[in-house]
Amino acid sequence: MPRVLISDKLSPRAADIFRDRGIEVDVLVGMSPEELTAKIGDYDGLAIRSATKVVADVIAAADNLKVVGRAGIGVDNVDIAAATQRGIVVMNTPHGNSITTAEHAIAMMFALARQIPEADRSTQSGKWEKSRFMGVELTAKTLGVIGCGNIGAIVANRGQGLRMKVVAYDPFLSPERAEDLGVEKLELDELLARSDFVTLHVPMTEQTKGIIDAAAMAKMKPGARIINCARGGLVVEEDLKAALESGHVAGAALDVFAEEPARENALFGMDNVVATPHLGAATVEAQEKVALQVADQMSDYLLTGAVTNALNMxxxxxxxxxxxxxxxxxxxxxxxxxxxxxxxxxxxxxxxxxxxxxxxxxxxxxxxxxxxxxxxxxxxxxxxxxxxxxxxxxxxxxxxxxxxxxxxxxxxxxxxxxxxxxxxxxxxxxxxxxxxxxxxxxxxxxxxxAPHMLYISNEDKPGFIGALGMALGSAGVNIATFHLGRAERGGAAIALLELDAALDAAVIETLKALPGIRQVQQLSF
Structure with a gap:
């Protein structure tokens, strides 16, 4: 029976799915890296969210691990290269929280456009600063979507529902797909120059790290606003702070940060910054959905070999x-x-x-x-x-x-x-x-x-088969099947034999000494 460890907080129904499908499951949440390293060798599967760090040391200790399942899309906490080297499948659930994350990006855009968090704090403190909180409409504004995958496409669709003009930058977005989505595909510099709101929906890679830096922000139109609900590190935070202070960027809404948990950050306390603690996937529906999906995917792989949403297979x-x-x-x-x-x-x-x-x-x-x-x-x-x-x-x-x-x-x-x-x-x-x-x-x-086979390459000459049979018979070797083939008369020939047991080295040496032998190789399957 396969064994799975759930090391992060998932819906209890995930454990039920494993058990219902005949998989033993342990739920051990909040382990230290040392505790995880000590226990991981006992398990065939590891189900996680973002808290567990599946680093090289953990993978090195995972003698039986076959699959790591991330309930969610981001796998920054998994050393995929080390897992691949060890032959461990890494899978995620990229579609389970797409709608939730896209809705959060739209909510952040609204909050930024109308200064809702700051207005809320002001009003609840007894002030009535109606003239202070002058917002901007979203209708007829240009929304620039960087990354038009699952989440970016949903954001683009919601933006169109708000009567925004949607443009997109994505090197993998085909003209046909852009047309289907109803977006205008642009290069990054042109998107930055034309957009009133820029929202990011790309993974963190060497190519995307710091994609919105001082140079990129300088290309944005004055008064543009930035939303990042994707990954911390896509936006260079010190550069953003400078652009906000100068007024070139009017505001930013951030759900993710370069270092998390973000107890401190250079952007905290700024009036034109809306910040949330990585809530993109934080809805009841999304958490339930990704937990059930990852349990099903891992069970399928461990029981049937089916592979879904794997990142390295x-x-x-x-x-x-x-x-x-x-x-x-x-x-x-x-x-x-x-x-x-x-x-x-x-x-x-x-x-x-x-x-x-x-x-x-x-x-x-x-x-x-x-x-x-x-x-x-x-x-x-x-x-x-x-x-x-x-x-x-x-x-x-x-x-x-x-x-x-x-x-x-x-x-x-x-x-x-x-x-x-x-x-x-x-x-x-x-x-x-x-x-x-x-x-x-x-x-x-x-x-x-067959389990025990003998491959022989030889010259096609009379008497060879008899000599081979005699040599094997003298050694007490029983032949189960005997298959022959040749390229042409008198040329190269092949004999492939199925044996009842493996041969010892002495018999192999005897066969190599037979006239006409070119190669003798014992095979096992």
Whole structure:
């Protein structure tokens, strides 16, 4: 039974979902980093919000951990690179709080435009400063949306409902998507120059860190206002303070800060700043939604292999996982076969998909092939970290899909390039679910993959099969199946044998000494 640890405050229904699906769950909220590090090795899954810091030390101690689930969108508190290296899936729930966060951004824009927090404090203190709080209308103003993903698109839609002119900057926003959203796509400098309100909805990356700095604010029209409900650090706070003091920026509404919890901040106490304590996702509906989503996603992965909203692995629905399972077995087997035969530096891998398999989600199959290929050379490689390991070792990976017809309904061919040249292995599914080898080094052969196998490359000469059988029989080795293939008469030939048990080193040396032998390799699957 898989075990999951919930280390942050989630809806109690999340734990119920785990239990209802047959997963053991412990709820231990408020642990210190040392306590988490001491306990994490006992769990297959870790469900968190923003409080738990899944740093490298925690991941290094997570001997059994398979998945980290973040109830929410931000994963700044997870070392994704370290998790990927360890083969741990990191997933979030990017859509669960999209509406809530977008609504908070709109609420902050209203509060900023009409100075509502300051007016509230003034009125409740017994003053009646009606002339002091002169606001601005939102109607007909230009709203600049930086980042037009899930949340940004909702903000754009709400802005249009307020009869605002909406412009957007997003390098990944296609013209067709911009047209569907009804926004005008601009470059960042033009957006800053034209916008009356600028709202940020991008993740924190090296490219977006400090995207609104002194230089960016200088390009904004005088009197513009900034809303940030995305990530602290997108706005350079000292630069914003200077722009607010000069009056070039009329106001700012901030839900996030560079350092959180923000007990102190250079912007606190300014009349033209509205601040909230990271409330973007803080509604009853959103918290319930993301908690249930992360519990379902983690359960699906631990029980069925389905991958949803993962940040370091391609998504795979439960239906796809079931349908791809025989293809995954075939892919892993082909990769393992090629990897066990590779004895020199691996430079490149080319994976070809033909027939029915070409129309499927092939990314998980490619990762399964890489996993099988690298497993004989490396420890702790799996589908999550295999692509990263390949990149780190400068192994070029190519994926090709062929529309052409082939001899089989489906065919996967793996070609590895080493210092000595190329070699390929191909396989198919018999009956739609039974993996079969059908080609090795261009030689046609048909064989199942078995726990104990013997691969032999030899010269095609009379008497070889008899000599091989005699050598194995003399050593007391029983042959379960025997498959033969050759390129041409008298040329290169291949023998692939299924054995009842693994051979000892002495038998391998005896076989290597047989006339006509080119290669002897024991294989296991």
């Amino acid at each position: 391609p998504s795979l629905t439960a239906e796809e996982a079931s349908r791809l399972r025989p293809y995954m077995l075939l892919s892993d087997g082909l990769g393992s076969f090629a990897g066990q035969l590779t004895r020199t530096g691996l430079k490149a891998v080319t994976i070809e998909y033909e027939g029915q398999v070409a129309g499927l989600n092939c990314r998980p199959l490619t990762q399964a092939i890489l996993t099988g290929l690298l497993r004989p050379m490396l420890e702790s490689v799996n589908m999550v970290n295999a692509p990263v390991v390949a990149r780190e070792r400068n192994i070029d990976v190519s994926e090709v899909k062929h529309e052409r017809d082939c001899d089989f309904q489906t065919l996967i061919r793996v070609t590895v390039t080493t210092e000595r040249g190329d070699r390929a292995v191909a396989g198919t599914l018999f009956g739609g679910h039974r993996p079969r080898l059908v080609e090795i080094k261009g030689i046609e052969i048909e064989a199942e993959l």
